[in-house]
Amino acid sequence: MKIGIIVFSKTNNTFSVAERLKVALIEKGMDAEIERIVPENDDPGVKPPIEFTNKPDVSPYEMVIFASPVWAFSLAGVMKEYLEQVSSLQGKRVFSFVTKQLASKFTGGIKANRQIKSAVNAKNGIIEKSFIVSWKNKNREAEITNLISEILKAV
Ligand SMILES: Cc1cc2nc3c(=O)[nH]c(=O)nc-3n(C[C@H](O)[C@H](O)[C@H](O)COP(=O)(O)O)c2cc1C
Structure with a gap:
């Protein structure tokens, strides 16, 4: 199965x-x-419309995993805008x-x-599972291991 992990990450x-x-x-x-x-500009204060120097095409993938940071108690604006511009997710595992x-x-x-879920639904896709990793959590490693094992179980 061809899987695309589509990531926005400012500080890695x-x-x-x-x-x-x-x-x-x-x-x-x-x-x-x-x-x-x-x-083009990853300043968190930048207002839409956001232009992209790299805007991944999801069409080659049977399964897509979207990953983003949380900014200001919400989905990072860059990911929000990307998901508005992405092509159809119909028939893909997400x-x-x-x-x-x-x-x-x-x-x-x-x-x-929840914002990713709505955006994916708007592109006729369905999120199977979603995960949160809290960087300052003492259980961070367990959260990462769980995310990986749950996705491995699903494929
Ligand atoms: C502008 C901005 C806003 C943020 N807002 C939040 C927030 O509301 N809640 C939170 O827990 N972390 C917040 N963070 C921390 C990031 O979500 C966290 O460091 C994340 O792991 C960064 O991911 P990245 O290294 O892939 O960019 C914020 C970071 C930035 C730069």
């Missing part, structure tokens, strides 16, 4: 999780690759994960995954 926390996931998927025999979403700094609940992870 999200990207580092994506890399571990990619390695695990490849070890399981999957054809997995990471594509980075690169905006997963998501977000990373954030704060360990406590209500710091944006649930909302960000």
Whole structure:
């Protein structure tokens, strides 16, 4: 199965999780690759419309995993805008994960995954599972391991 891990990451926390996931998927025999979403301007204050210097095409993938940081208790605006511009997700398996700094609940992870879900639904896709990794959580490693093992189980 051809799997695309489509990542926006400004300071590489999200990207580092994506890399571990990619390695695990490849070890399981999957054809997995990471594509980075690169905006022309990654300043969190930038207003839409956002232009992209790299805007990954999801059409080659049977399964897509969207990954993004939480910004200001919400999905990072760059990912929000990317998902508005992405092509149809109909018939694809779709997963998501977000990373954030704060360990406590209500710091944006649930909302960000809900925003990804709505955006994916708007492109005729369905999110099978979504995950949150809290960078300052003492259980961060367990959250990452769980995310990887749940996705491996699903493929
Ligand atoms: C502009 C901005 C806003 C942020 N807002 C939140 C927030 O509301 N809640 C939170 O837990 N972390 C917040 N963070 C922290 C990031 O979500 C966290 O460091 C994330 O892992 C960064 O991912 P990246 O390294 O892939 O860019 C914010 C970071 C930035 C730069």
